[in-house]
Amino acid sequence: MKIKAVLFDLDGVLVNSPYFIWKSHNMAARKLGYPTCKKEALYKLIGMKWDDVIVSLIPQADVELFKKTANEFLKKMYGKIKVLGKANHTLKKLKSHGIKIGIVSGSNRKYADEVLKAVKLNIKLIDIRVHAEDTKMHKPHPEPILLALKKLDIAPQEAIYVGDSLLDFKAAKSAGVNFIGSLSGVTKAEEFLSSNVIYLVKDVSELPKYFDDRNFMFVRKTVAVIVKFQEKILLLKRSKRVATYPNQWSVVHGRIEDGESIEKRAIKEVKEETCLDTRVLRKGKKIIYIDENLGITWHMFPVLVEAKNDKVKLNWENAAYKWVKPEEIKNYNKYLEVFESFLGDKNAYNKGK
Numbered sequence: 001m002k003i004k005a006v007l008f009d010l011d012g013v014l015v016n017s018p019y020f021i022w023k024s025h026n027m028a029a030r031k032l033g034y035p036t037c038k039k040e041a042l043y044k045l046i047g048m049k050w051d052d053v054i055v056s057l058i059p060q061a062d063v064e065l066f067k068k069t070a071n072e073f074l075k076k077m078y079g080k081i082k083v084l085g086k087a088n089h090t091l092k093k094l095k096s097h098g099i100k101i102g103i104v105s106g107s108n109r110k111y112a113d114e115v116l117k118a119v120k121l122n123i124k125l126i127d128i129r130v131h132a133e134d135t136k137m138h139k140p141h142p143e144p145i146l147l148a149l150k151k152l153d154i155a156p157q158e159a160i161y162v163g164d165s166l167l168d169f170k171a172a173k174s175a176g177v178n179f180i181g182s183l184s185g186v187t188k189a190e191e192f193l194s195s196n197v198i199y200l201v202k203d204v205s206e207l208p209k210y211f212d213d214r215n216f217m218f219v220r221k222t223v224a225v226i227v228k229f230q231e232k233i234l235l236l237k238r239s240k241r242v243a244t245y246p247n248q249w250s251v252v253h254g255r256i257e258d259g260e261s262i263e264k265r266a267i268k269e270v271k272e273e274t275c276l277d278t279r280v281l282r283k284g285k286k287i288i289y290i291d292e293n294l295g296i297t298w299h300m301f302p303v304l305v306e307a308k309n310d311k312v313k314l315n316w317e318n319a320a321y322k323w324v325k326p327e328e329i330k331n332y333n334k335y336l337e338v339f340e341s342f343l344g345d346k347n348a349y350n351k352g353k
Contacts, residue, residue, distance in 0.1 A: 012185020085203030130342035196243030
């Protein structure tokens with residue numbers, strides 16, 4: 001997909017500030033006689049306007065006094081805050097592709113100015129910024145992102161928003177903007193995936209490799225599990241709730257984490273989606289499948305497994321299933337033709353009998 005701008009959240013995406021924000025929040029709470037909170041409680045709210053975060057956690061607080069007190073503690077920690085994902089190098093690389101750069105953050109501008117200066121992020125690389133003072137509504141409302149698009153004079157489909165929270169995802173989705181979840185901040189991969197976030201990166205340093213000029217093509221590694229029982233193999237019809245390819249027939253797919261065993265992921269994914277107990281028969285070479293519309297190059301690692309029985313119990317990811325003959329699979333979805341060579345001319349799925 002053609003991209004003209006990448007917009008970034010600040011805390012947890014460009015700088016590792018969430019932990020220090022939480023610490024300063026609790027230090028202020030103790031000083032002012034308010035209850036403290038666990039990291040997880042505050043992390044779920046990061047991205048909102050800071051006033052709203054305080055009210056959500058401490059409804060009885062004097063917001064202005066609390067902000068002033070927390071900021072005094074936070075300023076003492078600026079020296080510990082660092083950039084994430086080699087941010088200066090990353091932004092420079094994106095700019096070299098002709099991409100505009102923006103920051104869209106729930107933080108106020110004064111705090112952002114101080115933090116960006118402390119971490120020595122090159123402000124000249126940033127074309128526009130939107131902060132709490134700039135809009136009436138705040139994330140998860142789309143207004144801050146829509147204002148950034150207006151300033152840049154680009155359409156929603158021409159932008160990507162990079163955030164580290166589900167609030168960021170909801171704001172981007174409401175604005176009609178593509179979203180990439182960064183695992184450098186407050187949200188784990190499982191939380192993003194269960195909310196149907198398609199694109200995930202370890203941190204922003206991974207972004208430039210997905211661009212060729214302004215064309216964005218994300219690479220996603222997945223295990224593609226072909227489940228056999230007797231003379232047939234299993235096809236699943238994906239539910240309406242999944243982010244990619246709803247209502248389409250497929251084999252079992254699952255995201256492969258870095259360093260994870262393909263065979264173990266295959267067994268685990270089949271168990272989660274079908275409740276079937278299986279054993280691995282064989283695995284094949286990587287298959288590359290490019291989806292231009294979705295902007296994803298799928299690196300699929302095929303694995304053939306054998307089920308102990310055909311009693312399938314589906315989870316939420318799938319709406320229906322069928323046991324079919326190997327030669328029939330392409331009749332259900334054309335993409336399934338990519339597994340023909342793996343199955344082999346003589347139905348290699350029978351290997352292991």
